[in-house]
Amino acid sequence: MLLELKNVETYYGPIMAIRGVSLAVPEGRIVAVLGANGAGKTTILRTISGVMDPQKGEILFAGEDIARRDPDAVMRLGLSHVPEGREVFPFLSVNENLRMGAYSRDRARIADDLERVYDYFPALADRGSQQASQLSGGEQQMLAIGRALMAHPRMLLLDEPSLGLSPILVHQIFEIINRINEEQGMTILVVEQNAHVALRHSHYGYVLENGRVVMDDTCEKLESSPDIQEFYLGMKDQMPRGVRRWKKRKTWR
Ligand code: ATP
Numbered sequence: 569m570l571l572e573l574k575n576v577e578t579y580y581g582p583i584m585a586i587r588g589v590s591l592a593v594p595e596g597r598i599v600a601v602l603g604a605n606g607a608g609k610t611t612i613l614r615t616i617s618g619v620m621d622p623q624k625g626e627i628l629f630a631g632e633d634i635a636r637r638d639p640d641a642v643m644r645l646g647l648s649h650v651p652e653g654r655e656v657f658p659f660l661s662v663n664e665n666l667r668m669g670a671y672s673r674d675r676a677r678i679a680d681d682l683e684r685v686y687d688y689f690p691a692l693a694d695r696g697s698q699q700a701s702q703l704s705g706g707e708q709q710m711l712a713i714g715r716a717l718m719a720h721p722r723m724l725l726l727d728e729p730s731l732g733l734s735p736i737l738v739h740q741i742f743e744i745i746n747r748i749n750e751e752q753g754m755t756i757l758v759v760e761q762n763a764h765v766a767l768r769h770s771h772y773g774y775v776l777e778n779g780r781v782v783m784d785d786t787c788e789k790l791e792s793s794p795d796i797q798e799f800y801l802g803m804k805d806q807m808p809r810g811v812r813r814w815k816k817r818k819t820w821r
Contacts, residue, residue: 569594570722570723571591571629571647571757572592572628572629573589573590573593573612573626573627573628574590574625574627575625575791576622576624576625576626576659577589577623577624577625578614578620578621578622582733584779585611585779586608586611586612586622587727587778587780588624588774588780588790589608589612589625589779589780593723593757596754596755597646597747597756598749598756598770598772599684599750599758599770599773599774600757600759600766600767600769600774601760601773601775601776602758602761602763602766602774602776602790603775603776603777604629607683607778607779608778608779609728609759612776613649613651613725613727615635616643616649616725616757617639617647617649618634618641618642619639619649621635626804629642629646630649631647633781634645643721644717645719646720646721646722646723648716648717648719648723649716649718649727650724650727651727652731653707654711654712655698656703656712656715658699658700659697659699659701660699660700661698661699662695662696662697662698662700663682663696663697664717665711666685666808667684669714669717669719670719676740678718683699684717685718688714688747691692691706695707700702705732706734706740706741709729710744711735713726713741713745717748720789722801723754723755723756724748724755724757725757726756726758728759728760728762729739729758730742730760730761730762730765738762738765739765743769745758747771748759749752756770763800763801764801766787767796768787769784770787771787772784772785772786772787772792773785773786773787776802787798
């Protein structure tokens, strides 16, 4: 496993947001964490990348315990975090934003890296000198992912790349995420509210509710699970009469 969480607990003051989460991400795979608003998805990523410290538990990256390390140290080990809401530098150009992502890298390699990022995101290529604040939401999401790639990470943490984007753009961005995974063998942990798209584009999934993992399986199996269909894929109303389960209790813990 490239990344492993064991019984992680994270608090906001007295509020326990992550309640003993264990999960594993094998090298070269895309793992999705699904969950509704407030389930704790963002908090998990913040805990992994060192923005927040867990109270308990272990976070192993390539076998090394990185729990409670500074975000900069975690990034230098090869874990790049693309936070929710993209957080690009609005007054810097697209090019400058991408170069910021490469601050820990050998300068001689930056031109090649830029070319590679522009190859993944052609929409950014023509806008290198434009201010990031002038980009659309989808282009800013691309820029945020591109900036993370500039650091040559071993693994990407993506926080809701679909947030606020049209279905077509969401599809485009996930296609590119798949390409990055396939062509570079990039390991990716993505947290998503959009279960449809996350399940279609990932290999394995965890379902998070109130800070706890309540189910995990291959995305294929999750997609065909009645609970997931009803509670995350909104398919309850599409079931034929008689099969529809009134007052169904979830089968998970
Ligand atoms: P969203 O999709 O809305 O971002 P999420 O699954 O990422 O949701 P988190 O943002 O990780 O959820 O929040 C998990 C829990 O922690 C929620 O109950 C939330 O209210 C709480 N929480 C988040 N940020 C804070 C904060 N700064 N102070 C106190 N509680 C917080």
